Structures are given as C-alpha cells and as structure tokens.
Amino acid sequence: MISTELVLMLRKRRVWLCWALLCLLPTVVAVLLATTRLAPPPGRGGAFLSAVLSDGQLFPAAALALVLPVFLPITVAIVSGDAVAGEAxxxxxxxxxVRPVGRLKLLVAKLVSVAAFTLLAVLLVTVTSYIVGVxxxxFGPDAELGGGGITSLSGATLTPLELAGRTAGTVGYLALCMLTLGAVGIFxxxxxxxxxxxxxGVLAVVVTSxxxxxxxxxxxxxxxLPTQHWLAWxxxxxxxxxxxxxxxxxxVQLGWIVVAFGAAWANFTTKDVRPVSGVIGHGQ
Amino acid sequence: MSESVITTTGLTKRFGRVVAVDHVDLDVPAGVRFGLLGPNGSGKTTLVRMLLGLVHATSGSATVLGEPMPRRAAAVLPQVGALVEGPAAWGHLSGRANLRLLDAAGPGGRRRDRRRRVDEALERVGLAGIDRRPVKAYSLGMRQRLGIAAALLRAPRLLLLDEPTNGLDPRGIHEMRDLLVALNATGTTVVLSSHLLTEVEALCTRVGIMDAGRLVLADDLASLRAPTGRIRLRTPSPDAALALLDGRVEAREADLLTVRGDDPAELNALLVGAGVPVTAIDRERRSLEEVVLDVTGSGNDRFEGHR
Structure with missing residues (x-):
C-alpha cells in the first residue's frame, strides 16, 4: 500500500505544482536581490537575507526562512488535507x-507519503536555492581562503562538510516540523x-498557534505550540x-505527530464509509 | 440447499434517528445469482456496505464466506469482488494504471502476474483495447466496465455488485448479463442490488426484496413466479368462448380472457373442439413487478401530504 500511495502522490499534478511554486518564490527573491543589490539591513527582513549578497551559499538558509512561515504550511495543508478526504x-x-487495505495500514501509508512530500519539498527548495544562490x-570572500566555506552566524568559518551537515540537519528538522502539520491534516x-x-483546518491551527x-x-x-520551535534550526x-x-x-513535534496520528486512527478505525453527502448518486 | 455464502441475523444499522437497515435476516446460498430489489432508500446499499465492512452494524451480525464480518475482513475480502455505489477511480490515471495500483495496494497475488491479471480483467469486461487516456476522459459506461474489471481482478468467490448495469447501453447490459452468468457457471456466487426489475428478472435465480430497511421477502424467482391457477387466452370470438366457459371466466378485456384452470392444453382442446379459435394461450404468472408492488411501500423519494 505504501508504494501505491507514493506512486499516487508522485503522479498528482497538484503535488508537482506545490513543489514548483515553493522553488519559485526564493528564485524570484534571488533575481530581485541580484539585480538591485539592495539587501535588507541586518536584523530586518528574513533571516540570512542580509548576508546572502556576500555569499550565495547562504541562500538555501534564507530561502527556507522565506517559505517556512506561510508557503510551506499551505502546501502541506493541501496535500495532507487531501489524504483521506480526497479518496473519500x-x-x-x-x-x-474492500481490496482490502487495513484502515491503520492506509493511514500509515498516508503519513509516509505526506512525510515524503514534506521532505522532498524542503530538499527541493534547498537544492534549487543553493544553485540559484551560487x-x-x-561564493563568498571566504571561499578562496577556506575552500568553499561560509561564515556562520557566530562569525567563525564553516567548512563545506560542516555546512552540508548543518544543512542536512535543517532539512530534516523542517521536514519534521511540517510533518506535524501533515499529521494534523490527516486527522x-x-x-x-x-x-x-x-x-x-490545518491553516487554522497554524494561524492560531x-x-x-x-x-x-x-x-x-x-x-x-507547533509553530513555536520552527525557527530553532x-x-x-x-x-x-x-x-x-x-x-x-x-x-514537541514528535508529540504532536503521535497525538494527531492517534486521533486520526481512533476516528477512522470505526468510521462508517458512506456516500458523500451533497453528491447526487444512487442507492443509500 | 448447499452452504450459505452470506448469512445475517438481526442485522440493524441506525444513522442517528433513521433506521437504514432493520433486523435483516438474509441467507444467500452458494452458487446462486441473488438479486436484491427495493425502492430507493430501502437500505440495499447500506446492507451491502455492512457486508463489506465499510459500515459498522448497530446490532446483529453478519457472516460472509463462513467468517464473521467485519472482524475477519482481512481473510474474507480478498475473496470478494465488489462494486459499491457506482465505480470510482483515480481520474488522473489510465484505467490500466488504476487496476495495477489497486492490485498492488492489497494482499495476495504475485507481482509478476499483475500485468496478466489486469489484462484478463480488462478483457472480460470488453476494455482490452483501452489506451493511456486518463479515466476522467472515460464515458460513464467505460467507467462502469472498469469498476466491474476491478471487482473481477482477484477471481473472487463472491461478487457483490451494486447497480452493475448503471450507465451501460443495451448491448453493454446484455454483455454484462452474459459475463455474470458465465462467472456464476464457474462457481462464483453473484449478489446484485438493483431497482431495475427487468434486470433482476432476466439474471437472477433468487430474489430478496427490501422495503424501508426490512427484508420483506426472499425466495427463488421460480417459486415467486409460480402459476396463479389461472389461464389467459386470446380469441377472435370472445363471446362464443364466454358462452362455452360459463362460470370459469374471471375477467374479460376485449378479446383477452382470464379463465380459472391449471392446464392450458385441456382448455385449448375444449375451445377448439367447440369451434372457438384460439390465437394465444398460456398460464398466468405473477410478474416480478406485481410481487414487488405487493410487498413494498412507496419508497422514500415520495412524500405525500396527509389531508
């Protein structure tokens, strides 16, 4: 069922559109910054935005900060909200x-596919924004000295290996944060x-938080609050x-995922699968 | 009668204050073609949904293929093919991709046989030549055929079909009837629900009639349609026949007479011997329509005021 679910997700046009739009926003910002060279002063604007002019390798971090508050949650809400309701x-x-696929198995498959979506979304933003940024x-001024390294927020230089590791950590962390929304969406x-x-409903949770x-x-x-730790990366x-x-x-994110997924399971396992109200069909 | 494929005892489902299925005791013997008839809203689909474990019964129990449902759904459902409430498919994929994914989603069957299983199911329903068009571009009839192909995918022992000929043209209906009879001949029990009497009359060997959530009748079609003890005959000289059969004639509409009696041959000989020509003669049988109208109410799409 999990492979079926992944194939289904990857063949939805909506999913690819979400990914494309996620990658488009940072690209637009990069083009504007590159043509005007007008970076926001440090402390204002998105995180890392003021630093990217001097080093394109920081742009993935800036891009993630750009899509994190609104764009990414919207795409996760759309995809996860579709999970069971779309099939229904x-x-x-x-x-x-009736194939039969067990109800728990179906939910697990949905969670895995939402996780794959969020991970790929964050990964795609990172990769495209790295390419676009560079x-x-x-490369920044440190590139010649440190062999491609960049300056960390604390001023010290990060080696490419350190940068890769920290970026991977960020991707994983943000994917997990988004998976929280995904689990709520599945519920x-x-x-x-x-x-x-x-x-x-998912967006209402984000806004409330x-x-x-x-x-x-x-x-x-x-x-x-699920949004409280989003910027911890x-x-x-x-x-x-x-x-x-x-x-x-x-x-906190894992706690939310467990609670939301448990609630989804508790509700779905005894749910009557009935005709969709509002659609005129036959029979009852 | 042989073993039962479906047994329910006191099966009841309430949706809030509405009782959709009310203490149904159903028994479907193996190997029959069972037709579930009833007006719209009589609970046919809810009953089918309970048998498939989609809807949970409020009270009562159901056994399908010898196992309790929905508790043993994982063991029962792989042997059941179903079409519930019309076909459904992932609209952005082709029919073939739909069947492949559905096949892959559940248990059983080897992966390398998948292509063969899918091709066979498509061929049986007359869709062997479908191209890569997405299902959303299919006509209603093609979707219906695809839905039946999905039900046949696993060579089921029991087919539960809700309105299987919906959206099909007369030729398609005929093909589907032949297909179901052929499957039934190889041992598949077929249960179909329909509000089309002619459909059930032409296909089924046993009939259940539902009304307002209750199973009001379940019997073999042959015994429902048993002769009524009357003979209907047509003659160009009804007055002569009336004089000859004085007292046995129960009704007359122009040249059509209804006569008490069990043996058309004897009656024919009597009339012809007396010089009364007979153009048509046969036992009177109740039509399924009469049986249904007799035992059911008006259905729930009719709301009459009480004055």
Missing part, C-alpha cells in the same frame, strides 16, 4: 478498504469528506551549533 470524495476510499551571488482529513475543509505565540498570557502553553548555523532548542522542538 473520489470514492476510491471504499475500493481501497549562480546569482557567487482533519478523516473527520470530513471535503479536502478543502481539512486543509483550511502563531497568534498565541507572542502573547504573555499564553506563556504556559507556549512550548507546546537557525541555531544550527551558530558555531558551535546550539542544539537545545532544536532538541525541544523535535520532542
């Missing part, structure tokens, strides 16, 4: 279940037959990397 509204859900801004997707409703984050009154629950680019925030982030 297309009618293919009942044929999968093409637009070239919502089992509650409704409308993929759109499930996707909007982001709104609570700066509130002092929400101090007690802040650590558990920036610490990976310090020297030496600060792992505390990332570790907390990973724990």
């Amino acid at each position: 509204s297309a009618g293919t859900l009942r044929y999968l279940l 093409a637009a801004f070239g 919502f997707s089992t509650l409704t037959d409308s993929p759109l409703a499930a996707a909007l 982001a709104a609570l984050q700066p509130l002092d009154a929400a101090e007690a629950v802040r650590t558990f 920036i610490d990976l680019f310090r020297d030496p990397p600060l792992l505390d925030a990332v570790r907390t982030g990973v724990e």
